[in-house]
Amino acid sequence: MTYCVGVKLESGLIFASDSRTHAGVDDYAKFCKMTVLDKAGERVIVLLSSGSLAGTQTVVSLLRRRGETEPKNVWNAESMFDVATLVSDAMRDVGRRDTPFLAESGLKFNASFIVGGQIGKEPMRLFRIYAEGNFIEAGTDTAFFQTGETKYGKPILDRVIAPDATLDDASKCVLVSFDSTMRSNLSVGMPIDMLCYERDSLKVRLRKRFDKGDAYFNALSDQWGTGTRQVFRQLPVLEW
Amino acid sequence: MTYCVGVKLESGLIFASDSRTHAGVDDYAKFCKMTVLDKAGERVIVLLSSGSLAGTQTVVSLLRRRGETEPKNVWNAESMFDVATLVSDAMRDVGRRDTPFLAESGLKFNASFIVGGQIGKEPMRLFRIYAEGNFIEAGTDTAFFQTGETKYGKPILDRVIAPDATLDDASKCVLVSFDSTMRSNLSVGMPIDMLCYERDSLKVRLRKRFDKGDAYFNALSDQWGTGTRQVFRQLPVLEW
Numbered sequence: 515m516t517y518c519v520g521v522k523l524e525s526g527l528i529f530a531s532d533s534r535t536h537a538g539v540d541d542y543a544k545f546c547k548m549t550v551l552d553k554a555g556e557r558v559i560v561l562l563s564s565g566s567l568a569g570t571q572t573v574v575s576l577l578r579r580r581g582e583t584e585p586k587n588v589w590n591a592e593s594m595f596d597v598a599t600l601v602s603d604a605m606r607d608v609g610r611r612d613t614p615f616l617a618e619s620g621l622k623f624n625a626s627f628i629v630g631g632q633i634g635k636e637p638m639r640l641f642r643i644y645a646e647g648n649f650i651e652a653g654t655d656t657a658f659f660q661t662g663e664t665k666y667g668k669p670i671l672d673r674v675i676a677p678d679a680t681l682d683d684a685s686k687c688v689l690v691s692f693d694s695t696m697r698s699n700l701s702v703g704m705p706i707d708m709l710c711y712e713r714d715s716l717k718v719r720l721r722k723r724f725d726k727g728d729a730y731f732n733a734l735s736d737q738w739g740t741g742t743r744q745v746f747r748q749l750p751v752l753e754w
Numbered sequence: 755m756t757y758c759v760g761v762k763l764e765s766g767l768i769f770a771s772d773s774r775t776h777a778g779v780d781d782y783a784k785f786c787k788m789t790v791l792d793k794a795g796e797r798v799i800v801l802l803s804s805g806s807l808a809g810t811q812t813v814v815s816l817l818r819r820r821g822e823t824e825p826k827n828v829w830n831a832e833s834m835f836d837v838a839t840l841v842s843d844a845m846r847d848v849g850r851r852d853t854p855f856l857a858e859s860g861l862k863f864n865a866s867f868i869v870g871g872q873i874g875k876e877p878m879r880l881f882r883i884y885a886e887g888n889f890i891e892a893g894t895d896t897a898f899f900q901t902g903e904t905k906y907g908k909p910i911l912d913r914v915i916a917p918d919a920t921l922d923d924a925s926k927c928v929l930v931s932f933d934s935t936m937r938s939n940l941s942v943g944m945p946i947d948m949l950c951y952e953r954d955s956l957k958v959r960l961r962k963r964f965d966k967g968d969a970y971f972n973a974l975s976d977q978w979g980t981g982t983r984q985v986f987r988q989l990p991v992l993e994w
Contacts, residue, residue, distance in 0.1 A: 523789070597779055665906050666909055668906060669934040669937065669939055670986075673979060673982065673986075674983065674986060684986065684988075687986065690986070691991070694909040694935075698908055698912065700904070720994040722992075722994055724841070730990065730993070731994060733990055734989055735986070738986075738989060741985030741988065741989075742910075742913065742985055743913060743914065744986070745980075745981030745982055745985055746913075746923075746927065746930070746981075747923075748977070748980060749981075751926070752925050753970070754960040754962055754963075
């Protein structure tokens with residue numbers, strides 16, 4: 515499984531992904547699911563990948579390769595909408611190539627992405643691209659997208675994430691959401707890659723990897739656990 | 755969808771179920787999913803049903819009918835294990851009757867239950883019966899079972915429910931779990947039926963239905979939301 519979150523706030527974007535991939539519980543490994551394509555002062559593009567690693571890695575490689583060989587590519591796209599379309603095109607090309615062979619084993623091509631960032635003077639944008647290559651964009655009503663094991667970590671996002679949340683609060687919230695998810699689903703695992711993009715900065719300044727034993731993550735997890743149990747204890751007792 | 759929780763503590767059992775059934779978002783209704791079969795001083799048996807309403811209602815009707823007509827039934831079973839087996843038998847009988855006709859519409863027989871209670875001097879027991887009729891029993895390592903939309907409401911159960919939790923705490927916790935679930939999944943809805951069985955009492959003393967606008971449930975929901983947001987604000991800020 516996988517857990518990825520992309521958040522769009524008034525003040526910036528937050529991206530986070532776990533690193534666990536597996537083909538059954540007897541075969542799991544660590545792979546970074548975050549790809550950053552940036553040129554300071556001009557563009558910051560972040561991709562979070564979910565689904566079959568063979569599919570998502572090939573899509574990312576193809577995007578990078580086309581960045582060098584094709585006239586229209588992620589390095590000269592004028593809009594994040596064009597970037598989402600380029601990712602979608604790459605997904606469909608890889609899908610066309612792999613689908614017949616996967617079908618022989620009863621498998622489907624399965625790769626999907628959260629893509630966000632900012633290019634030049636265009637406002638920041640955030641997209642969720644489905645495995646079929648069609649996509650939706652975050653507006654003000656829905657300020658975040660999740661992929662993979664989305665349910666355990668959604669209640670805290672629902673409570674805290676709103677467009678006017680601060681980047682500090684939203685970053686903490688996303689980490690708490692990962693904590694809840696990893697407690698309940700073994701197939702989501704550390705390290706967590708996290709990137710916080712500040713609006714109109716057009717550069718990546720805040721990026722961090724939280725690995726097992728990370729002091730900040732452990733403190734967050736402990737304080738959240740202790741704090742919620744305390745809130746819980748103070749709730750009124752039910753009068754039957 | 756459905757959300758049901760059965761909890762087994764040292765001091766008693768807790769059962770809770772939502773009341774929403776639907777065949778698509780354009781066709782939803784309210785049905786109680788909790789069945790109580792009790793004879794004070796002798797036995798308390800509680801069933802929580804999930805799956806197709808046609809299936810679960812028929813199973814419950816059959817159990818009641820067999821309670822009047824069959825020599826071995828829920829009213830004279832000497833053990834909760836025997837009760838789980840009677841439920842399983844009824845499920846399989848209904849399944850055999852309905853499966854060929856459901857299959858014509860591409861459907862599967864789909865009914866499952868959480869069954870718990872206490873009979874005479876036997877300790878309290880709690881079972882989860884799968885749609886196939888096989889079942890598992892809660893021990894000390896796993897103190898609760900959920901069915902239906904289980905994920906949104908699981909993190910709080912994981913944090914609070916342990917065999918030595920009090921009935922008061924566990925009741926509150928189950929309601930908070932329902933609150934989180936109903937916030938995220940429209941197909942789980944009020945009223946919530948809740949029953950708290952006190953160990954060795956062999957009678958049902960604590961039972962309540964929480965309907966929309968219930969003052970206690972609203973207070974719980976508000977205080978939990980406010981409290982967790984406050985805990986959240988006090989979490990340490992991430993130093994990038």
